[in-house]
């Protein structure tokens with residue numbers, strides 16, 4: 204069992220965690236990033252990022268790889284695809300234990316676990332993943348050429364992706380739980396004006412059915428409680444994001460939505476524990492805001508170490 | 515011409531894939547694009563390549579006409595999500611998956627089909 208001791212331990216290697224890693228290792232702090240999934244987080248879900256200042260157009264994968272290289276070049280250690288099984292944030296030495304038994308210690312922790320697509324959580328969802336259920340129109344749209352689709356959601360992603368899916372599908376039905384959309388006016392207009400798109404409002408999916416592939420969905424009208432079955436070849440799910448904070452419950456303060464509560468310096472109420480990125484309480488979730496949070500968290504952690512050592 | 519920006523060996527032709535299968539007992543090939551569902555699988559493969567010395571890891575570009583050997587394989591019938599990931603033992607497909615898979619899912623398949631390293 205290793206007992207490595209770091210100055211800064213960062214949980215998450217998305218835009219926020221990698222930026223914190225760049226700043227903290229560049230400040231000559233011994234820094235470790237532990238990441239549960241693929242390095243880059245949600246950035247690698249993004250085919251093209253056109254609003255990251257200074258870079259006209261870049262794939263999320265390329266941007267993530269540059270950030271990873273920058274962090275590594277400054278001496279930051281990155282371990283990805285790990286699973287944390289225990290967090291110990293109280294006390295002067297912070298400790299985490301991985302599922303494989305390895306433990307890592309640090310003077311400070313920056314929690315940056317980001318978010319993930321919200322799943323439907325209904326019967327059939329797992330069984331038909333990759334066999335008719337998808338969360339990425341750009342990836343899987345062309346498998347549905349000439350077919351009929353259901354898109355679940357009512358935000359910008361759902362409406363924009365529904366429009367993009369009409370390039371392939373003969374018919375797209377948007378199922379949304381409210382009687383109005385939570386999207387920009389132009390996205391709503393474009394979807395409403397598209398002759399291939401129809402809408403089932405105030406309704407939710409209750410089940411996805413099929414044999415080898417998706418064949419139908421069960422839809423419940425939320426006003427009447429009536430259930431009906433609709434034939435479809437596929438279901439695309441765009442119902443928002445969830446913060447990846449379930450496993451951190453009880454270790455850092457969170458609000459009722461599971462978002463980590465921080466002050467403007469990215470400090471949680473636990474001394475030496477900071478948080479950054481999409482998992483914190485904030486209004487706008489973008490690469491730029493995650494990068495800003497990561498910067499502030501790393502500088503705050505450095506200051507914490509400096510002042511703790513002086514006192 | 516290589517189409518995938520990964521650190522894994524890229525198989526460019528059906529003949530190269532056949533050669534790879536003849537030369538290696540256990541092979542995992544992820545056939546995809548540089549997209550959000552595929553990249554995490556490539557990353558898992560890169561991460562475990564050194565550890566699983568009994569397995570040969572490779573990628574193949576889904577949009578290459580040569581990838582028809584995977585796209586049209588009977589084991590991939592009904593697949594509607596990228597990437598298509600194939601696991602071969604002695605040249606035969608022992609498992610095929612559609613869409614994104616995480617670290618645990620990939621290593622479970624490797625351990626079950628090729629034995630724990």
Ligand SMILES: Cc1cc2nc3c(=O)[nH]c(=O)nc-3n(C[C@H](O)[C@H](O)[C@H](O)COP(=O)(O)OP(=O)(O)OC[C@H]3O[C@@H](n4cnc5c(N)ncnc54)[C@H](O)[C@@H]3O)c2cc1C
Pocket residue numbers: 214215216217218219220237238239240241242243244245246248249251252253254255287315316317318319447450479480481482488489490491493
């Ligand atoms: C499809 C899509 C398109 C987008 N397009 C844009 C765009 O064009 N421009 C833009 O600015 N923003 C865009 N965004 C938003 C932007 O990608 C995110 O706001 C930003 O990447 C969030 O970064 P993050 O570091 O906070 O979290 P994430 O990117 O979610 O990274 C968190 C990382 O932490 C890991 N993790 C989770 N739990 C733990 C744990 N307990 N321990 C260790 N690691 C853990 C995760 O696996 C992940 O790798 C888009 C998002 C999506 C999904």
